[in-house]
Amino acid sequence: MKPAVVxxxxxxxxxxxxxxxxxxxxxxxxxxxxxxxxxxSGAVSQRACVYCGARVVLNPITDAFxxxxxxxGCASYTWDIRGSLTSGDDLFRTSFSTDLRETxxxxxxxxxxxxxxxxxxxxxxxxxxFVYATCIVxxxxxxxxxxxxxxxxxxxxxxxPVKSPGFSGNKSTGYKMACNAIMSLIRxxxxxxxxxxxxxxxxxxxxxxxxxxxxxFNKIGIKVLSTFTGDxxxxxxxxxxxxxxxxxxxxxxxxxxxxxxxxxFGIPYLKVSxxxxxxxTSSLIRIAxxxxxxxxxxxxxxxxxxxxREAEEVIKAYRSKLQxxxxxxxxxxxxxxxxxxxxxxxxxxxxxVVGTQTGSKDDYEIIENLADEDTVILDDANPAELETFMKxxxxxILVGGVKERPLAYKLGIAFCDHNHERKHPLSGYEGVVNxxxxxxxxxxxxxxxxxxx
Amino acid sequence: xxxxxxxxxVEREALKINPCKTCQPAGALYAAxxxxxxxxxxHGSQGCVAFHRMFLTRHFKExxxxxxxxxxxxxxxFGGGSNLKTAAxxxxxxxxxxxxxxxxxxxxxTIGDDLGSIITEMDIPEGKYVVxxxxxxxxxxxxxxxxxxxxxxxxxxxxxxxxSNGKLCVFPGWGNPGDYREYKKLMKAMKVPFSxxxxxxxxxxxxMTGKYEMYPDGGxxxxxxxxxxxxxxxxxxxxxxxxxxxxxxxxxxxxxYNAIPLPMGIxxxxxxxxxxxxxxxxxxxxxxxxxRGQLVDMMVDIHPYTYGKKVAIYGDPDTVLGITQFCLExxxxxxxxxxxxxxxxxxxxxxxxxEKFGIEDSVIKAEAxxxxxxxxxxxxxxxxxxxxxxxxxxxxAEGIPLVRMGFPVxxxxxxxxxxxxxxxxxxxxxxxxxxxxxxxxDSHCEEKDVEMVM
Numbered sequence: 076m077k078p079a080v081v082x083x084x085x086x087x088x089x090x091x092x093x094x095x096x097x098x099x100x101x102x103x104x105x106x107x108x109x110x111x112x113x114x115x116s117g118a119v120s121q122r123a124c125v126y127c128g129a130r131v132v133l134n135p136i137t138d139a140f141x142x143x144x145x146x147x148g149c150a151s152y153t154w155d156i157r158g159s160l161t162s163g164d165d166l167f168r169t170s171f172s173t174d175l176r177e178t179x180x181x182x183x184x185x186x187x188x189x190x191x192x193x194x195x196x197x198x199x200x201x202x203x204x205f206v207y208a209t210c211i212v213x214x215x216x217x218x219x220x221x222x223x224x225x226x227x228x229x230x231x232x233x234x235x236p237v238k239s240p241g242f243s244g245n246k247s248t249g250y251k252m253a254c255n256a257i258m259s260l261i262r263x264x265x266x267x268x269x270x271x272x273x274x275x276x277x278x279x280x281x282x283x284x285x286x287x288x289x290x291x292f293n294k295i296g297i298k299v300l301s302t303f304t305g306d307x308x309x310x311x312x313x314x315x316x317x318x319x320x321x322x323x324x325x326x327x328x329x330x331x332x333x334x335x336x337x338x339x340f341g342i343p344y345l346k347v348s349x350x351x352x353x354x355x356t357s358s359l360i361r362i363a364x365x366x367x368x369x370x371x372x373x374x375x376x377x378x379x380x381x382x383x384r385e386a387e388e389v390i391k392a393y394r395s396k397l398q399x400x401x402x403x404x405x406x407x408x409x410x411x412x413x414x415x416x417x418x419x420x421x422x423x424x425x426x427x428v429v430g431t432q433t434g435s436k437d438d439y440e441i442i443e444n445l446a447d448e449d450t451v452i453l454d455d456a457n458p459a460e461l462e463t464f465m466k467x468x469x470x471x472i473l474v475g476g477v478k479e480r481p482l483a484y485k486l487g488i489a490f491c492d493h494n495h496e497r498k499h500p501l502s503g504y505e506g507v508v509n510x511x512x513x514x515x516x517x518x519x520x521x522x523x524x525x526x527x528x
Numbered sequence: 529x530x531x532x533x534x535x536x537x538v539e540r541e542a543l544k545i546n547p548c549k550t551c552q553p554a555g556a557l558y559a560a561x562x563x564x565x566x567x568x569x570x571h572g573s574q575g576c577v578a579f580h581r582m583f584l585t586r587h588f589k590e591x592x593x594x595x596x597x598x599x600x601x602x603x604x605x606f607g608g609g610s611n612l613k614t615a616a617x618x619x620x621x622x623x624x625x626x627x628x629x630x631x632x633x634x635x636x637x638t639i640g641d642d643l644g645s646i647i648t649e650m651d652i653p654e655g656k657y658v659v660x661x662x663x664x665x666x667x668x669x670x671x672x673x674x675x676x677x678x679x680x681x682x683x684x685x686x687x688x689x690x691x692s693n694g695k696l697c698v699f700p701g702w703g704n705p706g707d708y709r710e711y712k713k714l715m716k717a718m719k720v721p722f723s724x725x726x727x728x729x730x731x732x733x734x735x736m737t738g739k740y741e742m743y744p745d746g747g748x749x750x751x752x753x754x755x756x757x758x759x760x761x762x763x764x765x766x767x768x769x770x771x772x773x774x775x776x777x778x779x780x781x782x783x784x785y786n787a788i789p790l791p792m793g794i795x796x797x798x799x800x801x802x803x804x805x806x807x808x809x810x811x812x813x814x815x816x817x818x819x820r821g822q823l824v825d826m827m828v829d830i831h832p833y834t835y836g837k838k839v840a841i842y843g844d845p846d847t848v849l850g851i852t853q854f855c856l857e858x859x860x861x862x863x864x865x866x867x868x869x870x871x872x873x874x875x876x877x878x879x880x881x882x883e884k885f886g887i888e889d890s891v892i893k894a895e896a897x898x899x900x901x902x903x904x905x906x907x908x909x910x911x912x913x914x915x916x917x918x919x920x921x922x923x924x925a926e927g928i929p930l931v932r933m934g935f936p937v938x939x940x941x942x943x944x945x946x947x948x949x950x951x952x953x954x955x956x957x958x959x960x961x962x963x964x965x966x967x968x969x970d971s972h973c974e975e976k977d978v979e980m981v982m
Contacts, residue, residue, distance in 0.1 A: 116598045117569075117615030119623065124575020146634045146665035147544060147868075148551025152579035154918070168921070169899075174544035175666050180638060190542035198538070210573055210635040211666075214604060241573030242599040242635060458591065459623065462740055477582050481591045487738035526738040 119457045122432050124241035126209050127153070128249020131495075132328050133205055133237065133256060134167055135159035135279045135304045136312070140201050143172040144188050144219060145209030150174070157495050160283045162306055171195070175211070185217045189226065196230045202309040204234045205256060210241045233260050233309075246407075247327065247433045254332035257303065257312070258339070264313040265340060271366065272298035274318045276333055276344070277325030280305025281495065284502040288349055291359060291503060295374040297366065303329060316340045322347045322362055327408035327433045349502040350414030351421065352383050352390075382504040389508045390421060393515050398423035400518055403470035405430045405453075405461060405479055406493055409438020415474055415493070416445045418510060427468035430456045458482055472518050487526045489517035533899060533925075535906045545899035546918065548842055548868030552663035552673030554580040555702070556631035557594050559677035562708075562726020564747035567595055567625035571612055571643065571660075572633025574598040586938035588705075588732045593742060595619055595628075599635060608636050609646045620653055623742060627657040627750060631677060634665035657750060659684035669869040670935075671844050674702050675769050678725060679776040681753050688757035688781040696807050697759035697783060698724040699773045701766030701790060701846055702935065703949065705733035705746075710947035711765075717816050718804040723752040723759065725773075733945050757781030763803060766790040766846030768871050789877070791949050792850025792957070793857050794823065800950075819951035826955060827858060830962040835859035837965065842866040842901055842915040843934035845874045845894065850948070851914055851933060852878060854957055856885040863890055863910050870895040898922065912964060929964040933957065 130153045134141060143150035150172030161167070173191050175184050188206065195204060208219040223236040237256045239249055273292070278285045285305040292299050301307060301315035315336070321344040323333045333344035345365050347358035356379040363372035402419045404412050409431050416426045429442055430453030442452055451464045458478075465473060465488060473483040476494030483490040491513045493501060499509040553570055557580045560568035570577035577596040584592040597603070597611040612630065619628055630643060643660040652658050661680030663673040678699060700711055708729040715722050730746020756762070762777055764770035764787035774785035791800035797820070805812060837860045841851050845867045852862045865878045871894050878892040891904055902922045913923050914931045917939045923930035937943050947953035966982055 115614075115618060116611045117595050117618030117622075118598070119567075119593055119595050120574055120578070120598070122574055123578040124573045127575050127578070142543075146551050147547050147549060147669070148554065148576070148579065148634075148665050150544070151547050151550035152583055154546070155921075170544075170546050172544045172547065173542060174547065175634075177664070177667050180634075180664075180666050187542045194540055194543045198534075210604075210633070211638045214635065214638045240604075241575040242604045243601055245574070458593070459742065478578075478585055478591070481585055481589055482740060485591060485734075485736070485738075485740040487736070526736060 119459070120455055122455050123246045125244050125246070125249040125252060126207060126239040126241050128246035128328070129207060129237050129239040129253040129256070130249070131157060131279070132250055132253035133304060135161075136203070136205075136307050136309075137161040137167050138164035138201065138203070138308045139167060140171055140195050140199070140204040141167060141207065142188075142191055142195065142204060143170075143207045143209060144184065144191075144212055144217070145173070145175055145207070146211070147172055147174045149207070149209045157279065158282060158497065159280045159305055160286075161280075162286070163308055166201075180211065180215050183215055183217055184212065185222055188217065188219065188222050192222070192226045192234060196226070196232065200230070200232070202232055203260065204232065205237050206234065207237045207239050209239065213240055233263075235259055245433070250328040250433075251331050254329070254335065257332060258335050261313055261315050262339065265316050268317055269319050270298070270300070270317050271368070272300040272318050273320045273322055273362065273366070274301045274303065274315050274336075274342070275299060275305075276303045276321050276323045277329030278302060278305045278502075279325075282497050282500040284349075284500040284506065287500055287503040287505050291355075291378070294378050295359060295363065295371045297362065297368070297371050303332065316342070318342055320345065320362070320365055322358070324349060324410075325408055326410045326438075327435070346410070348410055348414045350411060350506065351418040352386050352504060352507050353417050353421070354414050355379070355503050355507075356383055386504040386507045390511055393511050394423050396515055396519055397511075400424045400471040401427045401469055403428035403461070403465045403468070403473045403488075405456060405473065405475040407432045407476070409434030409442065411493065413438065413441050413445060416442065418507065420445075422511065422514070426450055427470055428453070428461070428464045430454065430461070462486065472514060487523060489514075489520070489523070491517060533902045533906065535903065537900065537903045537907070544897050546897050546902075548866060548896065548898050548901075548918070549669035549671070549844075550583065551634070551665035552668055552670060552676065553577075553631050553633050553665060554583055555670035555673030555675075556629075556661060556663045556677035556680075557581075557592075558584060558670075558702070558728070559674045559726050560629035560631070561592065561731050562728040562747055563627060563629065563681060563753070564745075564749045565626035565743040566629050566747065567593060567619055567623055567627075569595045569597070569615065569619065569628050569630045570633060571597045571608060571630050571636045571641065572599055573635055576633050583936060587936040588944050589941060590732045590734065591740070592732075593623075595623070597636070604635060604639060607639060608641050609649075612641075612643070612646050613650055616650055616652070616658055620656055625743065626655070627659065629677060629680070630658065630660035631663040631673065631680075632660070633663070637662065637664040637666075657685070669844075671702060671769055671846075671869045675772050678770075678773040681725060682756060682773055682776045683780060685750060685753040686756040686777055686781055687754055688783075691758060692760055693755050693758040694721055695755070695759045696720050696722045696804075697756045697762035697777065698722050699762065699764045699770035700724055700727070701764070701769035702844055703790075704944040704946070705729040705731070706943075706945045706947040707949045707953065709733075710950040710952055714801070714816065714950055715804060717813050718801065718808055719810045720804050720808045723756055724748060725753055725756065757783065759783050761785060761807070763788070763807075765800070766850075767877070768845045768869075768873055770846075789853070790846045790850040791953075792847075793854030793954055794820070794827075794951075795857065796850060796853055797949070797951055797954065816951070823951045823954045823958070826958050830958060831859055833962050833965050836861060837912060838863045838910040840864040840866070840901060840905060840910045840913045840915075842868075842898065842913070842919060845869050845871055847934045847948075848915075849874070849877050849881070851957070853881055854954060855914070855961075856881060856887065858958070858961065860961075861887055861890075863908065864901055864904050865890060865892045866896045866898075866901050867894050868897060902926075912961070912968075914961070929968045931960045931964045933960070
């Protein structure tokens with residue numbers, strides 16, 4: 076495949092952006108898509124910042140205090156926004172911030188941060204506190220690491236700095252910073268003791284998805300030790316080093332963590348996906364194989380065959396309603412986009428536009444292989460580009476996040492939220508059924524008949 | 529949820545828990561959306577504008593545009609001047625707005641970018657405009673940012689030619705598109721020629737057409753903003769939010785102003801109508817008098833249900849004051865009146881209202897957070913809460929109804945199309961409040977007490 080510079084839709088595309096858009100055409104990829112870089116100044120980018128990346132990864136740790144050190148905005152925008160469910164503590168759904176004011180900016184915010192941590196420690200004595208350093212913290216000269224170190228010693232607790240000034244990279248950098256913060260916690264619990272169990276990485280328990288997956292592991296006899304970070308707690312996280320395999324779902328956010336755990340604890344990792352029947356089945360079997368557990372493998376084959384058959388019944392019932400419809404995908408990570416293309420293929424739908432915010436070169440290669448000819452592939456798209464290509468390709472539905480929903484609606488295009496605002500779990504076989512329901516509910520809704528087209 | 533909220537209120541010096549505000553740039557972005565063919569621009573890291581757009585989209589359920597200077601490590605050291613210049617060029621080339629409204633962020637303020645001189649050095653295409661305002665996130669709140677952006681437009685664009693245009697300049701303060709439409713309806717009915725800044729109706733409450741317009745037809749035009757300097761006088765609605773912009777216009781163009789509370793409830797709307805009448809010297813038309821009469825009629829109908837009900841009200845200062853006034857008019861007891869936005873006049877204004885209605889022992893606090901409000905409620909419960917979505921966990925924990933008003937409301941639909949201001953807005957507030965009280969009664973009373981006729 077060679078990336079063809081877009082000709083037909085030249086209007087609306089910045090010169091600098093052309094390298095981030097390719098049409099899939101026959102042939103072999105030369106230099107590939109330009110991705111994983113910063114947004115162009117002036118672009119109406121859908122992309123968030125380092126802090127956002129760090130926060131979304133750590134936020135689901137249910138019994139942690141998340142203190143945002145900075146002016147109030149960063150805390151306000153991320154207060155209980157993720158839809159991560161908990162079976163235990165719900166402390167993470169409360170917003171804590173130092174709400175830096177002008178005097179703090181002039182005289183430094185270290186004192187206020189120290190006082191904030193003291194207020195938290197003395198009232199609640201938590202085991203774990205994350206302190207997020209936002210944009211101005213470094214600029215005004217606060218040494219957050221030093222404050223955290225002193226406070227950790229004073230209270231004998233894990234008070235962990237998360238280096239996340241927004242300007243220091245993009246959302247992917249934030250994922251790394253979150254992974255570093257996690258490592259600085261669990262590194263303390265490194266052990267030679269190994270048990271036959273896995274950790275799940277990159278699942279944030281949106282709408283309760285991790286419960287579905289954990290149930291599968293239970294069914295096929297595989298023990299889950301820790302989950303990163305959906306429905307996790309201090310006690311569950313620190314046992315992670317004992318596991319003998321890490322399975323990585325959201326690769327964009329968690330591969331870095333998996334690599335570090337491999338290096339430091341000798342835990343190998345496996346990239347998996349639980350979106351779509353195909354991915355779910357192959358992931359479960361591959362995990363059993365990676366553990367060398369032939370009994371689990373046999374169970375997995377039996378279990379997945381049954382589950383696939385059940386899901387297939389539902390898909391079949393809907394296929395006639397959805398066949399031939401055209402889908403556009405704009406999601407955060409590359410792996411999710413890949414799973415979605417596969418799901419649409421199963422439904423007999425054609426993916427005509429596909430883009431991600433943080434997809435890597437490897438992801439885009441897989442996407443190019445999976446995609447139909449002439450599919451538009453975009454990195455870090457802006458609304459104008461999304462609009463241009465969705466219209467040009469006649470998309471019937473867009474799968475995206477909060478900012479894309481109203482855009483799709485304005486264009487009279489159906490929508491499915493596959494991000495923080497998803498209303499139902501979309502992983503596993505149950506997720507496939509929910510996904511098909513959601514797609515159908517929007518795409519075949521009578522409301523579209525009333526558009527003034 | 530909220531098991532962590534202890535009853536005992538301890539003075540907190542450093543920690544803000546569950547804020548009742550957000551930062552200035554979000555408000556600046558919202559204000560800029562109320563200008564025709566304007567692209568709001570955030571001079572800071574790329575995450576800021578993504579957050580603000582998400583936040584506003586969740587409230588309005590509409591696409592919200594905004595661009596960013598996308599600061600990098602380099603710009604945070606050497607300043608963001610070149611980022612902004614590149615951004616402006618890219619924006620005019622690609623998105624073709626008539627005007628770019630730049631607001632700063634905590635980062636660009638702290639590193640000290642001088643936006644005035646950066647903009648002076650720009651090559652701005654003929655017929656295009658770039659304006660800015662300073663919105664340091666560590667001062668005030670989103671409401672302050674809104675005010676600063678409105679004043680920014682005035683400072684850059686308004687001018688006095690010496691020939692009066694016979695209009696009233698209106699600074700409507702922070703409202704929903706539904707509120708802005710209500711103001712326009714009332715001013716038209718009162719035969720007042722006006723220019724209103726900003727005006728997000730027609731931008732964030734657009735009709736479904738199957739087409740996406742990056743710049744819908746709504747919003748105050750640049751010509752109108754320029755003409756504000758030739759207005760006969762200006763009217764600031766919502767004293768904390770709008771008076772500074774009226775002052776800015778007076779300073780720049782010598783236009784005298786009048787600042788009144790947001791026209792919410794009977795008395796404040798009466799004040800608004802009378803101010804319009806003084807301007808137009810016309811009689812109040814029947815349709816306005818009829819609306820007022822209808823609202824009073826409704827209040828008479830529902831007064832047995834609202835009287836004596838204790839209410840906790842939280843949100844943005846002028847909106848909270850407006851709701852408080854109306855609750856007092858309904859015979860309710862505003863027990864807790866809270867805003868996250870700092871400012872001294874909030875407390876004074878609320879206290880004056882309480883005194884007028886003979887209400888004692890209310891807690892009125894600016895720069896407070898919702899954790900504090902919840903603690904107050906644990907010590908002395910209320911019957912109902914009124915405010916934005918972020919109080920929903922408290923309402924659930926305490927088992928009381930929450931009436932959603934103000935900003936942000938991110939868990940309900942349609943609200944942004946509907947007014948809370950004017951007599952019509954009063955009707956809507958009355959309906960929301962009394963329905964919440966009666967629904968609660970229906971679902972919580974004992975079986976034997978369920979009434980068919982209420």
